[in-house]
Amino acid sequence: MPHTVEQATSLPGLIFTLAVEAPDRPMLGYWREGAWHSMSRGEFCQKVADLAAGLRAQGIMPGDRVLLVSENRPEFMIADNAIMAIGAVTVPTYVTNTVADHAHVLRDSGARAAIVSTHALAERVLAAAPLDLLVGMEELPPAPAETRALSWAEMTATPGDLAMLIAEVEHIPAGRLACLIYTSGTGGNPKGVMLPHRAMLTNCAGAKGLIDRIGVRHGRYLSFLPLSHSYEHTVGGFLMPACGYQVIFSRGADKLLADFAEHRPHLITTVPRLFEVIRERIMGALEKEGGLRLKLFRRAIALGLRKLDGPPLGLFERVQDALLDRLVRQKVRARFGGALEALVSGGARLDPELSGFFMALGVTIIQGYGQSEAGPVISVNLPWDNDRRSVGKPLPGVEVRLAEDGELLVKGGLVMDGYWNNPDATAQALRVPEGESEPWLHTGDVAELRDGRIHITDRKRDFIKLKGGDMVAPSKIEAMLAGEAEVAQAVVAGEGMAGVVALIVPAEGQAERVGEAVKRVNARLSNIERIRRVQTLPEAFTVENGLLTPTMKIKRRQVLERYGAEVAALG
Numbered sequence: 001m002p003h004t005v006e007q008a009t010s011l012p013g014l015i016f017t018l019a020v021e022a023p024d025r026p027m028l029g030y031w032r033e034g035a036w037h038s039m040s041r042g043e044f045c046q047k048v049a050d051l052a053a054g055l056r057a058q059g060i061m062p063g064d065r066v067l068l069v070s071e072n073r074p075e076f077m078i079a080d081n082a083i084m085a086i087g088a089v090t091v092p093t094y095v096t097n098t099v100a101d102h103a104h105v106l107r108d109s110g111a112r113a114a115i116v117s118t119h120a121l122a123e124r125v126l127a128a129a130p131l132d133l134l135v136g137m138e139e140l141p142p143a144p145a146e147t148r149a150l151s152w153a154e155m156t157a158t159p160g161d162l163a164m165l166i167a168e169v170e171h172i173p174a175g176r177l178a179c180l181i182y183t184s185g186t187g188g189n190p191k192g193v194m195l196p197h198r199a200m201l202t203n204c205a206g207a208k209g210l211i212d213r214i215g216v217r218h219g220r221y222l223s224f225l226p227l228s229h230s231y232e233h234t235v236g237g238f239l240m241p242a243c244g245y246q247v248i249f250s251r252g253a254d255k256l257l258a259d260f261a262e263h264r265p266h267l268i269t270t271v272p273r274l275f276e277v278i279r280e281r282i283m284g285a286l287e288k289e290g291g292l293r294l295k296l297f298r299r300a301i302a303l304g305l306r307k308l309d310g311p312p313l314g315l316f317e318r319v320q321d322a323l324l325d326r327l328v329r330q331k332v333r334a335r336f337g338g339a340l341e342a343l344v345s346g347g348a349r350l351d352p353e354l355s356g357f358f359m360a361l362g363v364t365i366i367q368g369y370g371q372s373e374a375g376p377v378i379s380v381n382l383p384w385d386n387d388r389r390s391v392g393k394p395l396p397g398v399e400v401r402l403a404e405d406g407e408l409l410v411k412g413g414l415v416m417d418g419y420w421n422n423p424d425a426t427a428q429a430l431r432v433p434e435g436e437s438e439p440w441l442h443t444g445d446v447a448e449l450r451d452g453r454i455h456i457t458d459r460k461r462d463f464i465k466l467k468g469g470d471m472v473a474p475s476k477i478e479a480m481l482a483g484e485a486e487v488a489q490a491v492v493a494g495e496g497m498a499g500v501v502a503l504i505v506p507a508e509g510q511a512e513r514v515g516e517a518v519k520r521v522n523a524r525l526s527n528i529e530r531i532r533r534v535q536t537l538p539e540a541f542t543v544e545n546g547l548l549t550p551t552m553k554i555k556r557r558q559v560l561e562r563y564g565a566e567v568a569a570l571g
Contacts, residue, residue: 005205005242010172010197012048012085012165014204014242019045020166025218027241028074029248029263036262038246039074047074049160051082057158058133058148060113062087065180067106067114068228069093069121072249075137075152076227077237079115080179084197085169090179091192092228094550095121096543101190102128108421109180109192174198180420181230181372192420193230199375202413204239206395210382211243214266214341221245222265224256224274229551230372231346235269253277257335264337271347273552275354275365276482280507282332283485300328304360308388329362342366342383347551349456349475351483355388367391369454373429373441374398375414379454390453400454401440407460408447409440416441446473462556464494470528472500474556477521477529484517486510489541491559492531493567499532501570503563505540533570537563 008014018027023042030037060066066083068090070076076092083090091109093102095117105111106129113133116122122134123141134140134149143149178197182190221240225232240247245267250259253274259265286294303321306313313321333340342364345355355365368380369391378400381392394400399411418426430439446463448455458473465471474492481490481502489505506514514536522530541547547559560567 005208008201009174010169011178011200011238012081013169014238015081016045016166016169018241026246029246030074031251046162047078048081048085049162049165050156051078052085052165053158053160054155055082056086060086060088064088065091065109065111067091067093067111069095069125070117071095072223072227080237084178085165089177092233093182094226094228096550099124099127104189105182174201183372191422191425193372194417194420195375196417199414199416200234200238202397203234203375203377204242206397207239207377208243216266216341217244219245219266220263221247222250222259222263222268223247224250224268224270226550230376234375260337264339266339266341269344269346271552272345272350275358279357296324297328300324301357301360305356308356308359332361333363336363344368346370348553349479351479352389354483369456371443373416374410378410387453390455393452402447402449406446408443408445410443411438411440466494467496467498472529480521484520486513486517489554491554491556493560497571500529501533501567502531503535503537505537511536535566535570
């Protein structure tokens with residue numbers, strides 16, 4: 001068996017190593033039937049072997065694609081590893097997918113088998129396309145005669161030979177296709193990203209040394225983002241276990257702060273929207289209370305930002321700051337459990353003003369950057385080397401450079417093999433420069449490289465061309481707007497118009513003060529970038545109304561299509 005991440009050639013091989021080294025050490029924590037439970041490494045890997053035996057008995061062969069639709073729970077990770085261990089390909093999809101979404105993925109991937117968690121999800125998958133095999137973690141609905149519908153208990157009834165499976169996975173080549181991760185669809189139909197074991201193992205090898213430097217042995221990692229997303233699939237599913245952390249599945253956004261208090265996690269990865277929501281709640285409560293507590297809170301932020309950005313604090317200010325650390329910051333840190341080493345933000349641009357709010361209160365936020373097409377982590381800041389205005393330095397083993405038009409290019413073992421059944425899109429994304437032998441991934445993101453750090457400025461395809469020919473980067477403006485307490489969500493437009501306009505969803509109770517937020521943002525923008533007109537919207541962008549991805553990224557194109565009349569009126 002491999003003894004390090006660098007020696008592993010497959011993802012299940014990496015996980016099995018953990019069980020061999022310390023079978024009794026906790027691997028997972030999860031909520032079920034009103035209580036928290038723990039699963040050891042040895043127990044987890046035996047369950048992988050049991051399911052692998054069941055899948056083989058049902059005719060799943062190497063190369064077969066298997067749809068996996070589940071919330072974050074032990075069975076997701078067990079199924080993921082079992083599918084890969086027998087040489088098949090995992091196709092994880094979101095529990096929020098519609099019938100049409102599932103139909104596209106099933107049709108595109110050619111998957112004829114699916115593993116689902118709940119009765120409702122099974123109904124949705126069955127309505128999407130014909131299946132040969134359907135496995136349910138919970139009770140299944142009636143299935144068509146041509147579909148073999150089996151329970152999880154039936155699939156794992158015969159114990160698998162773990163020792164034999166461990167020996168088998170040693171022969172899985174690193175270049176074998178491990179999973180198809182479908183893109184979020186913010187720019188059109190989702191594409192199946194072909195990730196070999198090599199890509200995610202490269203991510204794990206590049207990041208493990210950095211996480212080890214944090215110095216927390218046998219730490220706790222709170223898994224909040226869906227495991228079906230490439231970021232959490234790699235980080236929560238493989239990297240954190242490889243670093244010795246117990247992965248604890250959060251009960252959801254509404255229970256997140258309670259989960260922090262219960263488990264006192266050391267690390268969590270999330271998206272900027274979570275920070276926006278938490279800040280809205282904190283400031284909303286303080287604004288209602290007012291008085292001395294609000295003044296102390298604002299002073300703590302002001303002094304905290306001075307410590308981050310300068311100029312240095314004077315003697316009296318240092319005394320003030322120490323007092324405010326006890327009165328204000330300790331209470332904020334306690335809301336995150338009190339043991340947190342870092343909150344890692346990815347998935348979308350995190351406005352420096354928003355991250356500065358939390359960092360000024362003593363909560364370490366480090367921003368990273370990546371794409372499904374790159375395993376997915378490309379770069380990250382570090383708690384001891386943190387620049388909140390960048391997305392950090394590339395991981396070890398990752399090469400980056402800029403194209404002539406400023407597009408960020410990436411090369412290394414983390415890069416995908418291409419898009420499934422889509423040679424045209426693959427040719428656009430992976431290009432071999434003249435005189436070189438390896439392809440560079442064209443990320444589609446415009447960036448700057450300064451002092452070894454990556455600074456993302458925008459998506460190439462999202463640039464707005466104003467009537468006068470000026471080009472404006474919308475994501476920068478949207479992130480700045482979302483960083484204001486009065487704004488919950490924002491999308492800016494202006495293609496072919498005289499200036500930039502904005503669609504804004506106000507924070508709760510803040511509709512009357514949106515104009516103040518826009519003025520503050522405009523004061524930090526150039527004349528061309530400034531927002532000329534605003535339309536507030538009564539309905540938030542959500543997963544349910546199709547305007548938000550499952551990882552809480554706004555679908556700009558869909559928003560602009562739905563509110564086309566409002567945008568036109570602003571022009």
